[in-house]
Amino acid sequence: MGKTLFEKVWEAHVVDSVEGGMEVLYIDQHLIHEVTSPQAFQGLRDRKISVARPQRTLATADHNVPTKDQHLPIREELSRKQVQKLVENCDEFGVTLYGLGHPYQGIVHVIGPELGITQPGMTIVCGDSHTSTHGAFGAIAFGIGTSQVEQVLATQCLLLSRPKKMRINVEGKLAKGVLAKDIILYIISKLTAAGGTGYFIEYAGSAIRDLSMEGRMTICNMSIEMGARGGMIAPDKTTFDYVEGREFAPKGEAFEKAKDYWSTLYSDEDAQFDKEYHFKAEDIEPMLTYGTNPGMGIKVTDSIPSGSADQGETSFKKALTYMGLHSGEHLVGHGINYVFIGSCTNSRIEDLRLVAEFIKGKKVAQNVNAMVVPGSQQVRKQARAEGLDQIFIEAGFDFREAGCSACLGMNEDKVPAGEYCVSTSNRNFEGRQGPGARTILASPLMAAVTAIEGKIVDIREYL
Amino acid sequence: MEKIELLKSSCIPLPIEDVDTDQIIPARFLKATTKEGFGENLFRDWRYNRDETPKGDFVLNNSIYGGRILVAGKNFGCGSSREHAAWAIHDYGIRVIISSFFADIFKGNALNNGLLPITVDDSFLDHLFKEIEKDPNVEVEVSVPAQKVTILSTGESRSFELDPYKKMCLINGYDDIDYLLSLKDKIQAFELSKT
Numbered sequence: 014m015g016k017t018l019f020e021k022v023w024e025a026h027v028v029d030s031v032e033g034g035m036e037v038l039y040i041d042q043h044l045i046h047e048v049t050s051p052q053a054f055q056g057l058r059d060r061k062i063s064v065a066r067p068q069r070t071l072a073t074a075d076h077n078v079p080t081k082d083q084h085l086p087i088r089e090e091l092s093r094k095q096v097q098k099l100v101e102n103c104d105e106f107g108v109t110l111y112g113l114g115h116p117y118q119g120i121v122h123v124i125g126p127e128l129g130i131t132q133p134g135m136t137i138v139c140g141d142s143h144t145s146t147h148g149a150f151g152a153i154a155f156g157i158g159t160s161q162v163e164q165v166l167a168t169q170c171l172l173l174s175r176p177k178k179m180r181i182n183v184e185g186k187l188a189k190g191v192l193a194k195d196i197i198l199y200i201i202s203k204l205t206a207a208g209g210t211g212y213f214i215e216y217a218g219s220a221i222r223d224l225s226m227e228g229r230m231t232i233c234n235m236s237i238e239m240g241a242r243g244g245m246i247a248p249d250k251t252t253f254d255y256v257e258g259r260e261f262a263p264k265g266e267a268f269e270k271a272k273d274y275w276s277t278l279y280s281d282e283d284a285q286f287d288k289e290y291h292f293k294a295e296d297i298e299p300m301l302t303y304g305t306n307p308g309m310g311i312k313v314t315d316s317i318p319s320g321s322a323d324q325g326e327t328s329f330k331k332a333l334t335y336m337g338l339h340s341g342e343h344l345v346g347h348g349i350n351y352v353f354i355g356s357c358t359n360s361r362i363e364d365l366r367l368v369a370e371f372i373k374g375k376k377v378a379q380n381v382n383a384m385v386v387p388g389s390q391q392v393r394k395q396a397r398a399e400g401l402d403q404i405f406i407e408a409g410f411d412f413r414e415a416g417c418s419a420c421l422g423m424n425e426d427k428v429p430a431g432e433y434c435v436s437t438s439n440r441n442f443e444g445r446q447g448p449g450a451r452t453i454l455a456s457p458l459m460a461a462v463t464a465i466e467g468k469i470v471d472i473r474e475y476l
Numbered sequence: 477m478e479k480i481e482l483l484k485s486s487c488i489p490l491p492i493e494d495v496d497t498d499q500i501i502p503a504r505f506l507k508a509t510t511k512e513g514f515g516e517n518l519f520r521d522w523r524y525n526r527d528e529t530p531k532g533d534f535v536l537n538n539s540i541y542g543g544r545i546l547v548a549g550k551n552f553g554c555g556s557s558r559e560h561a562a563w564a565i566h567d568y569g570i571r572v573i574i575s576s577f578f579a580d581i582f583k584g585n586a587l588n589n590g591l592l593p594i595t596v597d598d599s600f601l602d603h604l605f606k607e608i609e610k611d612p613n614v615e616v617e618v619s620v621p622a623q624k625v626t627i628l629s630t631g632e633s634r635s636f637e638l639d640p641y642k643k644m645c646l647i648n649g650y651d652d653i654d655y656l657l658s659l660k661d662k663i664q665a666f667e668l669s670k671t
Contacts, residue, residue: 028659028662028663029662033640034639035639035641037659037663039666048506048507048558049557049559052509052559055510056653060653062657065663076503076506077506077507091507091508092507094507094509095507095508095509140559142556142557142581156557157584158558158562158588159559159560159585160588160651160652160653161588163653164652167653167657168653168657168663169663170659172641172655172656206494206551206554207494207551207579210554210577237555237581240551240579240580242581306494306554308494323493324493324494325491325493325549327492328492328493331492421498421556422502422503422504423504423506423507430526440496440498440555442496442499442555443499443521448526
């Protein structure tokens with residue numbers, strides 16, 4: 014029987030098997046950040062051990078950093094201490110850090126790919142659930158807890174149960190104004206916030222193949238929002254072209270050799286999946302969420318449903334009450350005061366180019382506070398080189414420095430209680446963007462047009 | 477890691493689905509660099525008003541409910557991988573969570589911290605919620621060696637799945653790092669085979 018893409022990569026990394034079925038998996042690349050690593054380093058100290066393979070761990074500061082005046086000391090004391098702790102830990106244990114002020118600093122899932130650290134066929138982990146992003150390259154990449162961060166630091170391995178295999182096929186051509194973000198929000202709305210739990214997903218089909226690497230990253234990024242451990246896409250020419258020439262990618266002959274191996278990473282025709290879904294690209298419209306988990310999403314032309322198949326009445330009502338929305342209501346026309354363009358889902362250069370192209374010569378509506386936060390210093394640098402920063406600023410957007418920003422209500426960037434924010438991020442949980450904040454997830458284009466109109470509209474009418 | 481073998485306790489009911497780790501512990505409380513003290517902010521925004529006064533309608537503020545077992549709706553622990561969620565629940569004093577479905581990362585984090593997630597079928601979960609509603613003092617008994625959960629008032633019980641290795645860890649208080657460190661030679665051999 015043939016093997017799936019997942020099986021090929023997983024099986025190439027199994028060091029040992031444990032009675033009962035768990036396996037010891039070798040981790041090629043470990044990424045760490047300031048929030049989920051300090052307790053792991055302390056664990057090493059308590060056990061009096063060192064980092065087993067320091068060259069296989071890379072650190073950056075992203076979650077808890079301000080996106081304004083990064084050259085100044087962080088104002089908030091606990092945040093400053095946490096970021097400082099990362100500096101000390103990396104120094105003590107010999108781990109490379111692209112910290113604040115470094116030209117490579119940025120959101121961990123943006124810098125891995127842009128530096129060529131993320132490569133096909135790798136196993137990649139990070140103490141962050143959106144590590145699934147790197148699966149876009151045909152890597153097995155997933156989020157882990159801090160105990161596991163400690164395991165990887167100590168041994169470069171993890172003890173894991175093998176997840177089940179799911180394939181999601183999206184065939185056809187996307188309509189104008191429909192982006193990768195809409196594909197994934199659509200899929201999650203169909204499969205629910207728990208539909209992928211226990212599985213590792215492979216995304217396939219012509220609509221996925223047609224996407225750029227950045228679009229593929231957006232798709233894989235949100236795999237966790239349906240509970241899946243991760244999502245991956247078979248590497249192809251698009252992947253190889255993206256990786257080639259990047260700072261830490263193999264060069265010359267080594268690249269050609271790597272490419273030969275990467276070209277074997279696809280699901281064989283007779284490979285078996287535990288579950289398979291088929292969607293048509295033509296059925297997908299610009300998407301919006303109306304509730305408090307990413308599965309609570311609708312097409313821009315739909316009204317808010319009266320219930321959800323996977324949620325009890327209490328949970329569904331609780332979500333709508335929190336959002337201040339009602340069943341039967343349309344989101345189009347709803348006034349919006351906050352727009353956030355950023356996060357590991359949508360803060361890459363293509364996202365910024367797309368938004369800039371649309372807003373060029375337009376002005377942000379008077380009622381809107383709109384922010385563009387590049388995913389990394391390199392994205393920011395590139396945006397400035399292309400003059401995108403000027404377009405944002407002239408339109409009335411706040412163009413910030415790199416970080417997770419208003420995606421998670423941890424750093425200074427928050428949405429005030431009761432306010433709606435159309436956000437390109439990945440989670441609309443209660444309080445995610447700040448206590449009481451109401452998040453509506455959408456694509457960068459839907460966010461851009463919302464900023465200009467001051468209310469939710471259908472982007473397709475503006476293209 | 478603290479051991480867990482047998483537990484008999486009343487329960488805290490939370491009949492909400494898709495409880496995400498941002499609710500269990502909001503991101504603004506993740507700035508600590510140690511594992512202690514997160515219980516204080518467990519379910520912070522469901523538990524307290526913005527002026528710090530307790531929200532009377534939240535179960536942790538209702539003195540008729542208490543105990544070391546949390547009973548929750550399906551897909552508990554979804555979202556962020558933050559292990560702080562498991563630390564917060566453990567720090568609050570809870571040792572067992574019963575639900576019909578757990579998110580993967582949370583489940584792993586819980587097991588790595590001596591917090592046992594028990595998956596039961598929907599009908600057992602419904603039944604348990606109803607029993608707690610009838611009598612908040614109803615006790616549930618959990619046996620890790622027998623992999624069995626029993627509602628003592630009705631005698632109804634279920635066996636639950638638990639990986640044999642994880643079971644051994646919970647009963648003995650072992651963690652994965654001890655085991656992985658013992659594989660040093662195998663890991664080195666694996667690395668050599670790849671070069």
